[in-house]
Structures are given as structure tokens and as C-alpha cells.
Amino acid sequence: MADDEHNDDMEDRRKTLRRRDDDIHRIIEERLEIHVSEAFPDGDMHLHREWHEKQIKSELERAERNRRLTENAMSWGLIAALSTLGVAAWEYIKNHVR
Numbered sequence: 001m002a003d004d005e006h007n008d009d010m011e012d013r014r015k016t017l018r019r020r021d022d023d024i025h026r027i028i029e030e031r032l033e034i035h036v037s038e039a040f041p042d043g044d045m046h047l048h049r050e051w052h053e054k055q056i057k058s059e060l061e062r063a064e065r066n067r068r069l070t071e072n073a074m075s076w077g078l079i080a081a082l083s084t085l086g087v088a089a090w091e092y093i094k095n096h097v098r
Contacts, residue, residue, distance in 0.1 A: 040048045 037043065
């Protein structure tokens with residue numbers, strides 16, 4: 001008799017665990033579906049990929065533009081520094097060679 005009660009108790013625990021497992025899987029699937037529906041406009045993975053490609057292209061263009069601006073600023077800075085040195089050298093020569 002005790003064995004039957006033990007077996008029934010074990011079976012009840014198995015059923016409870018199966019229900020919990022099913023509940024967990026259902027919740028995961030529901031949440032995954034929500035995230036997927038938010039990530040993919042109208043469920044369209046192609047549009048999602050295109051959006052990312054546009055973002056990547058935009059970021060690469062921005063990085064290239066910043067590189068060119070930095071390079072340009074450095075070039076003009078070098079020209080300004082050399083010009084200043086040139087003027088200073090000219091003034092020195094003018095004032096010391098008479």
C-alpha cells in the first residue's frame with residue numbers, strides 16, 4: 001500500500017514538473033515571438049537586414065567623413081605652423097641682417 005502511495009506521489013510530481021516545463025516553454029515562446037515581431041517589421045527579415053545594412057553604411061560614411069575632416073584639419077594646422085615659423089624666421093633675418 002505504501003508503495004502505491006509513493007508511486008502516486010512520484011507520478012503527481014512528474015505531472016507537476018511537466019506542467020511547469022510546458023509553462024516555461026510557452027512563456028519563452030511568447031516572449032520570443034514578441035521580440036521577433038518587434039525586431040522584424042511585419043515579420044520581414046529582409047527589411048530588418050536592410051535597415052542594419054543602411055545603419056552600417058551610414059556609420060562607415062560618418063567615420064570616413066570624420067577621417068577626412070581630421071586629415072584636413074591636421075594639414076591646415078601644419079601649414080599654419082610652418083607659415084608661423086617662416087614669418088618668424090623672416091622677421092629674425094630682417095632684424096639681424098643689416
